[in-house]
Amino acid sequence: MSFKSIVRELKEMRDGIGSTSRRGGSGSRHWHSRTKSHIVPDVTLAPLEHVQQGQWANLPFDLLVDIIRRVEESETTWPARAVVVSCASVCKSWRAVTKEIVKTPEQCGRLTFPISLKQPGPRDSPFQCFIRRNRETSTYLLYFGLVPSENETDKLLLAAKKIRRATGTDFIISLVADDFSRSSNTYIGKLRSNFLGTKFTVYDSQPPHGAGMQLNSRSSRRFHSKQVSPRVPAGNYVVSTIAYELNVLRTRGPRRMQCTMNSIPISAIQEGGSAPTPTSFPQIIDKHFSPSPAAKGKGLISDLNHATLSEVPVQSEGSLEGLVLKNKAPRWHEQLQCWCLNFKGRVTVASVKNFQLVAAVDPSHNVSPAEQEKVILQFGKIGKDIFTMDYRYPLSAFQAFALCLSSFDTKPACE
Structure with missing residues (x-):
């Protein structure tokens, strides 16, 4: 049998599994449609028993x-890269080999499984994405690609919903665009602002890989509990903070922001350094996930110590001091009478939201000048409710998306 025939057989097998799900009821149809339009979570790769015994399970x-x-x-970009995910969906042995072959975004420069969204981006060239804002529903969708395509084949990476509260604003971040419940398996974090919209906190649903957690006595008691409500999400871990400088008199030019990445040590951008890289989502999701309609929208009972609603600060690994990012200072253009930044063609519309982030370090940290000048994250407007987001190492897609969401909140005291 030829190589193309094998791949075609895999696609037919995956479609057959989807057809079975569709016959299971409306809930199953909803689950199946998600997996076709989004990166399939690692949890959905848990094989069905009859697939494990199929003709491909005993391949040499x-x-x-x-x-x-x-x-x-061969499959380097989406949507063709869905074939790689399909290979991991065949059975347990195929999944194990696929996860072994597929490298992290930092190593291969590709996004494959959902855990890739929490792993650092490539070091050399940034991942180029765009954000689509929907004012009516207060949602923000992050897609992988240069610009929106006309045939709607863009790969949805993350989605966020803006929720206004009396004391501030929350942005709930999810893997899908139609479920923003914190009790859902698709919830991966949130962004919360203060009343003035000048300070933000980024929460992760799971502790960063290898990070040391600081627990107080109250949260420790909750963390060691063996009985957790099935509707309680994995947790809320403080992984970064964002602060905008006050500019009430509007005399300091564009917005100024500073981001402290608690989960990323300064050593990550030094020569030979590395950023925390999670390899999987919490085990509870991986072991107990079921695509049945009854499981839709519900959390899962867990005995993991970190399954809690407590908001826990996280220390960066290898250093008590987290990496600090600052916005690159724009220059004043005399002829145009405006502030300018070189976005290399990725931003085309003037906006107060446009920014570039670089590392803010002092000479004692031995960071090369080239590394200090490297733009780690840039965000800007290209059309009505369309914004580009380009990020690279040591940020992940989740972290970069959260930082960009802070620009969408109203800041009367900063501009």
């Missing part, structure tokens, strides 16, 4: 590795 190991390696090397 060397041949299996060769097939998946060829697929991984």
Whole structure:
């Protein structure tokens, strides 16, 4: 059988599994439609029992590795990269080999599984994404790609919903665009602002890989509980803070912001340094997920110590001092009579929201000048309710998206 025939057989097998889900009821149809329009979460890769016993389960190991390696090397961009995810959905052995072959975004420069959204981006060239804002529903959708396509084949990475409260604003971040419940398996974090919209806190639903957690006595008692409500999400861990300078008199030019990345040590941008890189979502999701309609919209019972609603500060690994990012200072253009930044063609519309972030370090940290000048995250407007977001190492897509969402909140005291 040819290589193309094998891949075609895999697609037919995956479509057959989807058809079975559609026959299960409206809830199953909803689950199936999500997996076709989004990156399929690792949790959905848990194989069904009859698939494990299929004709592909006992394929010789060397041949299996060769097939998946060829697929991984040939399918470089979405939506074609869904074939790689399909390989991991065949059975347990295929999943194990696929996860072994597929590298992190930092290593291969590709986004594959949902956990890639919480892993640092590539070091050399940034991932280029765009954000679509919907004013009516107060939602923000992050897509992978240069600009929106006409045939709606853009890959949705993350979605956020803006919720106004009496004391501030929350942005709930999810893997899907139609479920923003904190008790859902798709909830991965949130952004919260103060009343003035000058300070923001980014919360992650899981502790960063290898990070040391600081617990107080109250939260420790809750963290060690063995009985957790099935509707309680994984948790809220403080991974970064954002502060905008006050500019009430409007005499300091554009917005000025400073981002403290508690979960990323300064050593990450030094020579030979590395940023925390999670390899999977909490085990409870991976072990107990079920695509049945009864599981839709519900959390799962867990005995994990970190499954709690407590908001826990996180220390960066290897250093008590987290990486600090600041916005790159724009220059005043005399002829145009405006502030300008070089976005290299990625931003085309003037907006107070436009910014570029670089590392803010002092000479004692031994960071090269080139690394200090490197733009780690840039965000800007290209059309009505369309914004570009380009990020690179050591930020992840989740972290970059949260930082950009802070620009959408109203800031009367900053501009």
